[in-house]
Amino acid sequence: MFSILDGARLQTFWQRIMLWTLQHDHRKALAFLEATAPDLHQKAGTPRYAIEDALEFLTSEYLGGHVASMEMKSRLHGLFCRFAEANYLGNNYISSPLQKIIHSLLRHSDRRQAELLYDAVVAFGLKLSLYTLTQFMHKFTGIGRPDMAMDVLRRIADSSADVSSDAIQHSCIKLLRSPFPSAERYRLQSQLVTEMLETGIRPGIPMLNAMIFNAVEAGDFQTAYAIFETARIHGIRRDTITYSTLLKVALHCLDESLVKKIMLMAEEDGALPRNNQLLFCLVTTIMQIAQSSGTEDPSRLSGYQLMLQIYARYCDISPLQELGIWVNPLGNSGGPTPVSQPSPQLISVMILGYLRLCGQPLSMEQLYHRYQGFVAQNHPLIAPTAETEHLANAFLFTLGLNRATFTMCSTILRDMLVPPASTIVKVAKPTIRTWTILLRAYFFNGQRAAGERIMEMMRAKGVKPNIVTMNTIIAGYAAMQDPTAAVNAMQELELAGFEPDSFTYKGLTRVAKRDELLNALRNVAGKTDQAQEDAQATEDPTPLENGHVPSPQASRSTHDNSQGNSQEKLLEVSSQLHKQINDMVKATDLQSGHFP
Numbered sequence: 001m002f003s004i005l006d007g008a009r010l011q012t013f014w015q016r017i018m019l020w021t022l023q024h025d026h027r028k029a030l031a032f033l034e035a036t037a038p039d040l041h042q043k044a045g046t047p048r049y050a051i052e053d054a055l056e057f058l059t060s061e062y063l064g065g066h067v068a069s070m071e072m073k074s075r076l077h078g079l080f081c082r083f084a085e086a087n088y089l090g091n092n093y094i095s096s097p098l099q100k101i102i103h104s105l106l107r108h109s110d111r112r113q114a115e116l117l118y119d120a121v122v123a124f125g126l127k128l129s130l131y132t133l134t135q136f137m138h139k140f141t142g143i144g145r146p147d148m149a150m151d152v153l154r155r156i157a158d159s160s161a162d163v164s165s166d167a168i169q170h171s172c173i174k175l176l177r178s179p180f181p182s183a184e185r186y187r188l189q190s191q192l193v194t195e196m197l198e199t200g201i202r203p204g205i206p207m208l209n210a211m212i213f214n215a216v217e218a219g220d221f222q223t224a225y226a227i228f229e230t231a232r233i234h235g236i237r238r239d240t241i242t243y244s245t246l247l248k249v250a251l252h253c254l255d256e257s258l259v260k261k262i263m264l265m266a267e268e269d270g271a272l273p274r275n276n277q278l279l280f281c282l283v284t285t286i287m288q289i290a291q292s293s294g295t296e297d298p299s300r301l302s303g304y305q306l307m308l309q310i311y312a313r314y315c316d317i318s319p320l321q322e323l324g325i326w327v328n329p330l331g332n333s334g335g336p337t338p339v340s341q342p343s344p345q346l347i348s349v350m351i352l353g354y355l356r357l358c359g360q361p362l363s364m365e366q367l368y369h370r371y372q373g374f375v376a377q378n379h380p381l382i383a384p385t386a387e388t389e390h391l392a393n394a395f396l397f398t399l400g401l402n403r404a405t406f407t408m409c410s411t412i413l414r415d416m417l418v419p420p421a422s423t424i425v426k427v428a429k430p431t432i433r434t435w436t437i438l439l440r441a442y443f444f445n446g447q448r449a450a451g452e453r454i455m456e457m458m459r460a461k462g463v464k465p466n467i468v469t470m471n472t473i474i475a476g477y478a479a480m481q482d483p484t485a486a487v488n489a490m491q492e493l494e495l496a497g498f499e500p501d502s503f504t505y506k507g508l509t510r511v512a513k514r515d516e517l518l519n520a521l522r523n524v525a526g527k528t529d530q531a532q533e534d535a536q537a538t539e540d541p542t543p544l545e546n547g548h549v550p551s552p553q554a555s556r557s558t559h560d561n562s563q564g565n566s567q568e569k570l571l572e573v574s575s576q577l578h579k580q581i582n583d584m585v586k587a588t589d590l591q592s593g594h595f596p
Contacts, residue, residue: 018054030058034079048087052097055079059101063108077105077113081120094126103132111143118148130161137171141178146188149175150195157199164202172196176210186218205231209241221249238269244281254289256306263310273314276343283307283346287353304357311350315342319381323370325354344384348391355398365405368395368412375427376420389428392416393437400441409441410450436469443476451476467498475507483511483520 014036021029033054059076062068068076080101088094105117118136121128128136133156140149153172157163180188193211197203203211208231215224228246231238243266250258263282266272272279290303305327311317319342320326342350351371355364371391374382385391396412399405416434419427430438435458442451455473458465465473470493477486486508490500511517 015050018050022054022057026058026061029054030062030075030079033058034075049095049097051083052095052101055083056097056101056104059104063104068108073105073108073110073113077109077117080105080117084120084124084126088126089124094128099129099132102126102128103135106132106135106139109139111145114139114143115145115148118152127159130156130159130167133159134167134171138174141171141175144178146175146178146180146192150192153196153199163200164204166204169201169204169207172201173207173210176207176214186214186220189214189218205236205239205242208236209239209245212242212245216245216248216252219252221252224249232265238265238271240271240275240278240281243271243278247281247285251285251288254292256286256289256303259285259289263313273340276340276346279310279314279340280343280346280349282310283353284349286310287349287356290353290357300357304353307350307353311342311346315340315346319347319379320350322374322379323351323382324367325351327358342381344381344387347381348385348388351385351391352394355394364395364398365408368399368408371395372415375425376422378422378424383423383425386419386423386427387425389416389431389434392428393431393434396434396437396441400437401444403445406441406445406447409438413438430463432463432466432469435463436465436472439469439476440472443472443479446480448476448480465496467493467501468503470496470498471501471503471507474504475510478508478510478517481512483508483513483517484523486511487517487520487523 017032018029021032033051059080062072062076084094084098088098102117102121106114109117114136118140133152137149137152137156140146140152149171153163153168156168161168176189176192201207208227212224212227215221215227224246228238228242231242243262246262247259250256250262259282263272266275266278286303286307290300290306293300293303308317308320308327311320317326351367354367371382375386377383392412392415396409399408399412413430413434416427416430435454438454439451442448442454451473470489474486474489474493477483477489490504490508493500493504508517
């Protein structure tokens with residue numbers, strides 16, 4: 001019918017049909033557009049914008065707001081490609097509606113469709129907007145095609161766009177932080193940096209941070225520090241992320257002097273004294289370095305004193321004095337007059353540093369009572385620290401390790417579950433980590449009944465244990481020389497959907513008599529076999545119902561398979577136990593069969 005119409009009538013006829021189908025039947029509108037759109041502009045002189053508006057409407061209708069079928073996506077992709085090839089081949093300019101169509105198709109495309117769409121754009125010589133190009137770059141980054149993302153970046157550079165703009169550097173950062181295969185990650189990241197620099201990019205501090213972070217992750221601390229120094233030499237102002245990333249280098253090298261150097265450079269950049277987050281990172285790094293030494297090492301106390309020195313350089317020390325955890329810091333802070341009120345996170349890490357580095361168990365008990373008093377009195381700086389469970393967990397962990405203070409655990413739990421009525425802040429409730437620490441404290445101190453009451457409380461409150469919790473229970477029963485309870489707990493771990501790991505088997509090796517442990521494993525395996533046979537008998541028809549008696553061979557086969565599975569499990573557990581035992585014997589120079 002279209003072939004007998006001249007240009008003007010064809011254009012009028014097409015527009016009427018197109019408008020009607022767009023209003024009443026989108027599927028017919030798409031079919032009509034597929035049949036007529038590619039060469040309609042040349043045949044009838046129909047304005048391209050009219051065709052593009054119809055295509056944009058249908059693309060938005062089918063791809064926006066709901067998941068389109070693969071068939072529909074393929075049809076829309078095909079229609080766009082035919083229309084663009086017929087009407088825009090070699091054209092340096094494409095309209096805004098067509099840019100929107102490309103962006104919409106790209107956003108809803110899978111890996112293959114995105115590659116084909118980009119290939120078509122390149123083949124037709126379409127000049128895309130900077131925004132559309134960066135969207136292609138993001139897409140290729142997300143689907144694991146860094147080569148195509150870099151091709152887009154080179155096209156952006158060839159278009160005379162400012163490749164050092166924030167938008168493009170943001171795209172580069174996403175590409176540099178892509179989840180590459182671990183074995184090749186750093187090599188690929190370094191190669192991408194080289195190619196990016198070749199396009200003329202002048203990295204700003206966010207992009208430099210990504211480069212430093214990649215180097216630190218790969219353990220290339222020399223390069224990480226070199227990038228940091230390059231930023232300093234070129235007058236690029238570093239930020240909190242820069243310094244916190246570089247602190248990972250100091251931690252890895254256990255270098256307190258580097259921490260101090262970073263602090264002074266942060267002062268020069270103006271990041272301190274008003275940045276509580278950076279101050280938190282500084283004192284946390286010092287604490288972690290001090291923790292790496294032995295528990296009796298005097299450097300642990302000096303580590304806490306250095307934490308105090310850094311803290312006092314910038315913050316009000318009165319909260320620490322009120323808590324009684326202010327000891328003479330190492331020398332004079334020598335810094336500016338403290339101007340910052342410490343954040344709850346900063347006060348928390350200072351208390352944590354005291355707990356881990358320099359307190360005696362009984363002084364910790366006094367500290368907890370003093371701390372809890374300030375929470376009940378709604379101290380403006382100390383009380384907010386109770387809004388997370390971290391400090392309560394730290395007190396539980398520290399006090400629970402000592403036989404003289406572990407009874408404090410019930411007090412701490414009560415304060416979390418039922419805070420004093422005067423408390424204004426919302427005190428954090430116990431988390432699964434809290435319950436696990438409690439179980440460890442009671443089992444570690446041989447308080448089996450108390451530990452089992454905690455387990456009952458968890459069940460009553462609907463708290464589901466994780467694998468760490470289950471491993472704690474297994475190790476606790478094993479340490480109390482109850483192999484049956486330990487093996488039963490391991491069976492519960494598996495029933496909960498977890499796989500035994502190295503910590504599971506290490507916990508079992510706390511049982512001193514290996515024969516008793518293996519007997520307990522055999523007993524559980526036997527019960528499992530019997531339960532499987534009972535379940536099979538319940539599910540299968542009885543011989544009378546079925547009209548025949550099953551053959552002895554069939555019954556024996558089912559029984560043997562069941563026993564085989566249990567025996568395989570027993571052998572696996574036994575093998576893991578032997579490995580753990582041998583590792584422990586080598587590590588402690590003990591004779592086989594005797595455990596700490």
